Amino acid sequence: MSEVAATGISVLLVDDHPIVRQGYRRVLESQGDLHVVAEADNAADAYGAFKTHDPDVVMMDISMPGASGLEAIRNIRARSPRARILVFTMHNEAVLVKAAFNAGASGFVTKSSAPSAVVNAIRGVARGERAMSDDIAHVLAEDSLSAGSVLDQLGEREIEILRQFAGGATTEQIAAQLNLSVKTVQNYHYLIKTKTGARTDAQLVRLAASCGLTRI
Amino acid sequence: MSEVAATGISVLLVDDHPIVRQGYRRVLESQGDLHVVAEADNAADAYGAFKTHDPDVVMMDISMPGASGLEAIRNIRARSPRARILVFTMHNEAVLVKAAFNAGASGFVTKSSAPSAVVNAIRGVARGERAMSDDIAHVLAEDSLSAGSVLDQLGEREIEILRQFAGGATTEQIAAQLNLSVKTVQNYHYLIKTKTGARTDAQLVRLAASCGLTRI
DNA sequence: TCCGGCTTGGGAAATTTGCCCGAGCTGCAA
DNA sequence: TTGCAGCTCGGGCAAATTTCCCAAGCCGGA
Structure with missing residues (x-):
């Protein structure tokens, strides 16, 4: 695995919309320490790209056609337990968040988050921390108080x-x-x-x- | 209105996800001739930003919370018939496409399109042309043959x-x-x-x- | 003018819903 | 071991909804 401190953080982008990927790529690469080493537009390709490039972080939109994003997470983690996966989606349902973490995600950030929060989440995940955006934390907090999800x-x-x-x-x-x-x-x-x-x-x-x- | 040939094309971005907007902004601005002069994250703000900045093109995701994106298009066009609106969304339903054009959109591009297709659509719309991505053209073609959508x-x-x-x-x-x-x-x-x-x-x-x- | 389509509702039979019940099973804890 | 709790499965029955069929007013186009 690459030395985070020395060479920056390598990222694999998984999203089914090409221009969205390109947008993220530019946002991330403008940070200096983040490098997008590969992209994938579906769950199946994601694991192939992961094997080839061994990125520090996989940044993945789990609302993709075909196999469920959760499946993709399980897939990658089952074969490479060291993988760090940051889920990045517009959904903010507590069930989905918990499912993602249970499937092996290291972080969960919504697209409503400020770009700075997203890049910080990537850095946190790369350091091995668990990361989530503020809105997700609130959703989970509410959820834990309301005695579980629906x-x-x-x-x-x-x-x-x-x-x-x-x-x-x-x-x-x-x-x-x-x-x-x-x-x-x-x-x-x-x-x-x-x-x-x-x-x-x-x-x-x-x-x-x-x-x-x-x-x- | 700005002189397209001389000063490039000014764009108003409307999308409810900040990082998505920032991504688009970077993709567009890397083109040289495209300049994002304002952003809005909802339909209501979109018209305000439009009035203030008078952009050549409004690039709008019509799946936003609150008022329908179609309403926003009608709103802007009713008050500024010269407005050029490029709809940019992940949906590719023929009904929605037709509704958008009927509401006054000048173009319709899906997020599945190649970035080059998107920026070309912006340029086409700015020239006053009707623009749509290939997949949308196919959807409309199918639709016209299959005697209409549901x-x-x-x-x-x-x-x-x-x-x-x-x-x-x-x-x-x-x-x-x-x-x-x-x-x-x-x-x-x-x-x-x-x-x-x-x-x-x-x-x-x-x-x-x-x-x-x-x-x- | 007439036709066709939209909108609005009534009527009546068929079906589903809402809520109650009991029974078998499993796991867990006293 | 006994007992409780919760899941699964289905019956029963009144109330509500769905499914069709029908009619009338309105409006726009041929």
Whole structure:
């Protein structure tokens, strides 16, 4: 691995939008100590680029098409436990943040953050620290006080049914898929709404999407 | 208005993510002929900045919180018909593209485009041309062949009800908001599902989201 | 003028929801 | 070991919603 103090911090950028990557690249490289050594526009390429360039930090947008960003994190970390991954996204759901850290991320910064906060997060992650932007810290703080996230109160079965439902499946399809009676699926549906406080199906779909359970 | 040939092209950046704006700014300014004269992070500020700086081109991400980006375009164009607005977003739904052009946009470029395509679009828009990225041209071409998008078959009232429904509003809330009977809203709900072919409410929400009608 | 489409709602049958219940299972703790 | 708690699974039943069908007013275009 490169000597951080001596040669600066090497960064692998992962984002599916080329101009966004180029923008980040310029912002980072204007800092002097940050060097973008490679880019990737999907989760699959990310690991290849990681192996080739062995960057100090992977800066990754986890809302990409194809494989989930969380999968990509797990993937990289499983094969290279020393990898430092900074998640960089517009989402700020506590569930997603926790999922990212559980998957092995070292930091989590939202795109709403000031550029200075982003580059400082990169430096922190490169030093082996855990880094997150202020808004994420607040979200997690709120979350820890409010006794866990929405999804934490759901059982495995409930989450699976919520995922399929939010994905557009009908009650019959879910019942057939999971070998349940329609009535049971209906009951779960009701239970999920009760537990999450969603008043309409649409709110449930949005909840699932904002928790990263489904992508739209 | 500035003399494009003599002084370059002045650009107003509108995007709700500061680091994204800063990234774009650097990409644009590295071109030599493009100058970012102001930034705004919401639709309301965008018009203020437009009045103050009178830029040649407004480069705008229309997926921002608060007022719809389409509203912002209409707003600016209504007050300054000479304004050139280049929409720059990750969405590539034909409905949204057409809506943007109808609202008065001069160009539409997706974030998937190569940076060179983006800067060329800015130059084209500044010259008064209509500009769009290749993928958008393909989407519109497909759309014109496939006899219109899903949303095209919906009336204004239907779209408004779909938007509110997908946003999480209950039937009662929509009825109250629009001064309709609950029965009418229910009928619209059914009609929308029939017209769009959605079998569940969840599919409807996803449809609305994928058309840029709601954000999750 | 007439036709077609949008908007607004009524009606009635079919279906789903909301909420209650019980039963089997598992893990955990006293 | 017993017992409790929580998950999973489904029945029951009244209330609500959905699904269609229909009608009437309005407006713009042929």
